[in-house]
Amino acid sequence: MPNAPDSDIYRTLLESTRAIPWTIDWASKTFTYIGPQIEPLLGWTPESWATVNDWVERMHPDDRQRVVDFCVSQSLAGVDHEADYRAMTRDGRYVWIRDVVHVVRDAQGEVTQLIGFMFDITERKRSEEQLAELQKTLEELSYQDGLTGVANRRMFDVVIDREWLAACRDRQPLSLVVIDIDWFKQYNDHHGHLKGDECLRRVARLLQSVARRPRDFVGRFGGEEFVLVLPATDRDTAAAIAEHCRQQVLDACIDHPQSGTGDCLTVSAGVGTTVPEPGADPVEFIESVDRRLYQAKLGGRNRVVGEPAVAGDVADRAAELAH
Numbered sequence: 001m002p003n004a005p006d007s008d009i010y011r012t013l014l015e016s017t018r019a020i021p022w023t024i025d026w027a028s029k030t031f032t033y034i035g036p037q038i039e040p041l042l043g044w045t046p047e048s049w050a051t052v053n054d055w056v057e058r059m060h061p062d063d064r065q066r067v068v069d070f071c072v073s074q075s076l077a078g079v080d081h082e083a084d085y086r087a088m089t090r091d092g093r094y095v096w097i098r099d100v101v102h103v104v105r106d107a108q109g110e111v112t113q114l115i116g117f118m119f120d121i122t123e124r125k126r127s128e129e130q131l132a133e134l135q136k137t138l139e140e141l142s143y144q145d146g147l148t149g150v151a152n153r154r155m156f157d158v159v160i161d162r163e164w165l166a167a168c169r170d171r172q173p174l175s176l177v178v179i180d181i182d183w184f185k186q187y188n189d190h191h192g193h194l195k196g197d198e199c200l201r202r203v204a205r206l207l208q209s210v211a212r213r214p215r216d217f218v219g220r221f222g223g224e225e226f227v228l229v230l231p232a233t234d235r236d237t238a239a240a241i242a243e244h245c246r247q248q249v250l251d252a253c254i255d256h257p258q259s260g261t262g263d264c265l266t267v268s269a270g271v272g273t274t275v276p277e278p279g280a281d282p283v284e285f286i287e288s289v290d291r292r293l294y295q296a297k298l299g300g301r302n303r304v305v306g307e308p309a310v311a312g313d314v315a316d317r318a319a320e321l322a323h
């Protein structure tokens, strides 16, 4: 074993680690040491780290307050701690640092110095951010219908429960429209499944263009069935929106020679509106709207069935909405 003095051994060890060692004198708030590894990482020479102000000023402005407050309070309390923040490089980029700090106290318990190591955690942060991004995308995808891009059934379940509670609390009407494409089996049989898929996408876009208010919800219920949830929407307006959807699809004149209703694709819809009572069950409401859709089918398709009282005004309100 070479006969080197202890301090040389320690210095060599300290300065050959990837972590960057440093010490601060607490009374003067000055750096008494910082490892030379700081320069290749951040571009600032060790000599340029004079006081804690240099450390503070080279921190990302969004991290500064949080990190400084935390480190000062922990140091004053004499508690070892660690903090993550972005340190600015000499050429203006940012590097994620984890600072691990040991608080040294004298026999009276007074803080005398801080000893720490800075770790470059940029790669780890990048992976964490990528993972968070991926999780967000996955979450969005799990609530999105893969074919049409509108919300899926799972999302509908979440939204209807949320809006049901809100409508009940605010004593506001909540409306629901269930829309089903007519003769879609024949469409697929005639045009093929790929064209059928494209048709579903087109209908989804048309419905989205009608239900435009921020809280309006358009989802694919499954197969060739769609659903609109319309919060704070009274029954005349809901019936008019459903009628507008029917008209939009008809006006798009999507070629359907095998339709039993005409030459273009049509849809049928059921509509319902309720001000939910506390304890009432949304399932019953959904079923009642579904029954109206069934009536629309039985009644000849290409029609909207809502509550009887609204039938008269529907066409006028739909015309208003179209403008």
Ligand SMILES: Nc1nc2c(ncn2[C@@H]2O[C@H](COP(=O)(O)OP(=O)(O)OP(=O)(O)O)[C@@H](O)[C@H]2O)c(=O)[nH]1
Pocket (backbone or CB within 6 Å): 147, 180, 181, 182, 183, 184, 185, 186, 188, 192, 193, 194, 195, 196, 197, 200, 222, 223, 224, 297, 301
């Ligand atoms: N292309 C395509 N077709 C689908 C999809 N999901 C369901 N379908 C088809 O939609 C058709 C629905 O058929 P039916 O339930 O008999 O309804 P319909 O032919 O529209 O008849 P009515 O609703 O009574 O007017 C079936 O042929 C399904 O295969 C899909 O994702 N893509």
